[in-house]
Amino acid sequence: MPDFPLPPPLPASPLPDLDKAGLLPLWEQMLTIRRVEEMAAKAYTERKILGFCHLYIGQESVAVGAAAACRPEDRWVTGYREHGQAMAKGVPPRAMMAELFGKRTGAAHGLGGSMHIFDQSVHFMGGYGIVGAQCALGTGVAWSLKHLRTGAVCLTWFGDGAANQGAFFESMCLAQLYRLPVVFVCENNLYAMGTSVERSSALTDMSLRGLGVGMMREQIDGFDVENVRHRMGAAIEYARAGQGPVIVEVVTYRHRGHSMSDPAKYRKPGELEEKKKSSDPTVITELRLRELGATEAELAAIRERVEVVAKDAYEFADASPPPDPADLYRYTYAPART
Numbered sequence: 001m002p003d004f005p006l007p008p009p010l011p012a013s014p015l016p017d018l019d020k021a022g023l024l025p026l027w028e029q030m031l032t033i034r035r036v037e038e039m040a041a042k043a044y045t046e047r048k049i050l051g052f053c054h055l056y057i058g059q060e061s062v063a064v065g066a067a068a069a070c071r072p073e074d075r076w077v078t079g080y081r082e083h084g085q086a087m088a089k090g091v092p093p094r095a096m097m098a099e100l101f102g103k104r105t106g107a108a109h110g111l112g113g114s115m116h117i118f119d120q121s122v123h124f125m126g127g128y129g130i131v132g133a134q135c136a137l138g139t140g141v142a143w144s145l146k147h148l149r150t151g152a153v154c155l156t157w158f159g160d161g162a163a164n165q166g167a168f169f170e171s172m173c174l175a176q177l178y179r180l181p182v183v184f185v186c187e188n189n190l191y192a193m194g195t196s197v198e199r200s201s202a203l204t205d206m207s208l209r210g211l212g213v214g215m216m217r218e219q220i221d222g223f224d225v226e227n228v229r230h231r232m233g234a235a236i237e238y239a240r241a242g243q244g245p246v247i248v249e250v251v252t253y254r255h256r257g258h259s260m261s262d263p264a265k266y267r268k269p270g271e272l273e274e275k276k277k278s279s280d281p282t283v284i285t286e287l288r289l290r291e292l293g294a295t296e297a298e299l300a301a302i303r304e305r306v307e308v309v310a311k312d313a314y315e316f317a318d319a320s321p322p323p324d325p326a327d328l329y330r331y332t333y334a335p336a337r338t
C-alpha cells in the first residue's frame, strides 16, 4: 500500500434513476450518433470526406451518459475521436457532417474537419489532434471557470494512449494543486491505434494515475448509459462543489478501426464479434427500455426519426458550399475584447 492517504471513494450518484420516458431520449441520441457516423463512413468511401476520420461507434453510451449528467454551461475539451461527444453536447448533426465534408456550413466553417469540431454556443471547446494536449487545455479552461466563479465544470476527455503522455500528468498535478473544477474522463477503449492497453501500460486502470497526486478517482463500466450518467454525475457534482478534480476511467470499446484507413487486424480472433454481442451500448439500452415497458411501435418511431436526421445531415452537407477562400484566416484569432 502507498504511504500517503488514499482519497475516499466517490459519493453516490446525486441523480434519480431514469424511467422509460427519461431513457428513450438517451437511446435516441446514441442511435443518432451511430447512424450519422455510419453515413460519414459511407461519405468517406465516396471521397466526400477527406483526411482523417476517427469513428466513435461502440462508445456512444459514454458521451451520451456524460451529457445527461452535465449542465449546458459545462465545457468539454477532447481529442480527435469527438464526433459523438460533439453531438451529445449539442452540436447539430448537420453542422457536424458539414464540418466533416469541409463545407462552409460546418461547425468550424469547414476549416477544421473531423478532428476539429468546435461550437462555442454549446460550450464544446474542440476537438484536438495532438494526443494528450487537450488535457492541458481542459485544465486551463477549468482554471478560468474557477476564477470567473461560473459554477461550471470542464470535462477533459482523452484515451488510454493519451494517459501515457506528459501533458496529462502535468495537468493532473496542477488541477489537484489548485482544486480546479475539472473531470478527467479517460475513455479506455483498449487500444491506442494498433497497440493494446496491456502492451502499452503497466497499470491498465488509468484512473489509478490520479492517486499519485491525491485525486478522487473511479473506474466505471461504460457500456450502460445509465451507469455512465450516474457515476459521471457523482464526479461532476464533486468537482462543481469546489472540492477538486476527479479522474474517471470509462471502460469502453470501439467497433471500427482507429481511423477509416485502419483495417484493425491487431484484434484477437473473434474479439470484435464477441464485444458487439455482449456490450453494444445501443442494444443494452434497448433491452433495458423493453424491460421498462417500451413498445415495438415506440422503438420503431425513434429508429425512423434517427434515419431521417442522419440522411438529412448527409444531404445538407453534400449540398452546402465550400468555404470562401477569403475567410481562410478569419477565425485564426479570437476577436479583440473592447
Ligand SMILES: Cc1ncc(C[n+]2csc(CCOP(=O)(O)OP(=O)(O)O)c2C)c(N)n1
Pocket (backbone or CB within 6 Å): 081, 129, 130, 131, 132, 158, 159, 160, 161, 162, 163, 189, 191, 192, 193, 258
Ligand atoms: C503527440 C502525439 N503523438 C502521437 C500521435 C499519433 N496518434 C494519433 S492517435 C494515437 C493513439 C491514441 O490512442 P488513445 O489515446 O487510446 O485514443 P483512441 O484513439 O483510442 O480514442 C496516436 C499515437 C499524435 N496524434 N499526437
Ligand SMILES: [Mg+2]
Pocket (backbone or CB within 6 Å): 159, 160, 161, 187, 188, 189, 190, 191, 192, 193
Ligand atoms: Mg484508446
